[in-house]
Amino acid sequence: MEAMWMRFNPLIQRIARDERFGEIREVRAAFGFHQPYDPAHRLWDPALGGGALLDLGVYPFALAQLLLGTPLDMQVTGSLGPSGVDAEASVQLAYPGDARAMLETSLLKPLSNTATVIGSGMTAEIDASFWAPRRIVLTRPGAEPEELHLEAGEDGYRGEVREVAGAVAEGRTESSIMPLDDTLAVMRRLEEARRRLGAR
Template sequence: MQPRLRWGIVATGNIAGVFARELALLPDHEVVAVGSRNLDRAKAFAQEWDIRRAYGSYTEVAEDPEVDVVYVATPHSDHLGTARHALESGKAVLCEKALTVNAAEARQLVDLARKHGRFLMEAMWMRCNPLHLRLRELLDAGTLGEPRSVHATLGFLADYDPDDRLFAPHLAGGSLLDVGIYPVSLAHHLLGAPDTVRATGTLAPTGVDASAGLLLGYAGGAVATLTGSLAGPLPNTAYVSGTEGWVEIPADFQAADRLVVHHPDKEPEEVTVDLLGVGYTYEAEEVARCLRAGLLESPLVPWADSIAVMEVLDAARAQVGVRYPNDAPGDGDSG
């Protein structure tokens, strides 16, 4: 049996709790430390998930000698600084999506990982989901013919709170970075980087995007129509079509355990997988696999893909009219 991979969790919000619960399903993984800017919250989180050490800062987790990997679950605005300190402290990093606030920050983080020779991966867990790996295999095998379109939506009605991470500009809130990133990542996984990005959306009173719709165009003629929303529920499904058929992924497509392949004049074919937990287990296992293989980046969630997705999100934000304090002049103006 491989030695246990020892995790340190930074921040104690909902996503951190989900990840801790998923890690508990993996016998060769263990959470040994958790940090929050509020020590009482860190202690409560540690008690809930049976974690030995609780810290009242993020930096102490990165500096803990028993931590192998730091999982960054802070708001988007803190990703760069928190991940940077972990990399500089010699730790591998799994950083929640979106990797950073913008593509410029993503490039900085990747450069830091390369400079320090440390593993870095965006926690785009959908890309590690066995069903999505199977979908990629179907496309590569020509099951749908030539891919022509991706249509995906993801949204819900969020209670409006101007101070909440979903709506606060200084925390890089908005639908694009929270939910819109899933449809964009799916399109990139299947079609690659687009040649054109067109976006429209609605703004929350704080100035972040409450909803956004994107039309991505590709030189070969393929298109992607993508929607993300905090302003109301969406079907949360995905469709991928080609010249010879199409695939339907039911809700919630990013965490689905089945898809249906359709061909004209044929009975639909269902493809299913058995998922362990809700799906975060697979990104944790991918981190472990890469570290044991001596890799600095995952082939399932490579650095170039994380940067390319951020470039699309930058372009969409600029067209919708959203700017963050972290944005430099000119960020997202292309596309």
């Protein structure tokens, strides 16, 4: 799943480990653009796994999984395209302690393609494209905003290659950065969201 290389981006890894967030209370993430309807296009063709959720929604869902884990409940609203695939979806995920994720994806309109992570001690604003950020701004009460920038030559793909090479060299069959259980959890949420919308 392509979205999973997001976890290997050094900036995403950094915010996932930063204890200054305290308790993460909310994750907001959106990915969308206008894709004119064409029944032969892969995004609109149910036989090709079309729809906003499977192609675009996986990125917001993957970020929420990384930072908040598996939700207790999910509320979904959205609409279907003429071919029966999901054209757009707004999803709210509920977690223990009243934490939440608010996720949005669309093939009908452009979205911000940014993300916000709100903790009890710090907030992160992740620039577009949030799944491959080059800049994140951290804000804390009583402190100047802190900008994090991706080093030249770095990205999620390079980090993923390093992780795979290390795993092969060490004889590991699973990454601690991207465990199989998290991939399956994301896919289950996506499939459930599609089911609730009645997508093909």
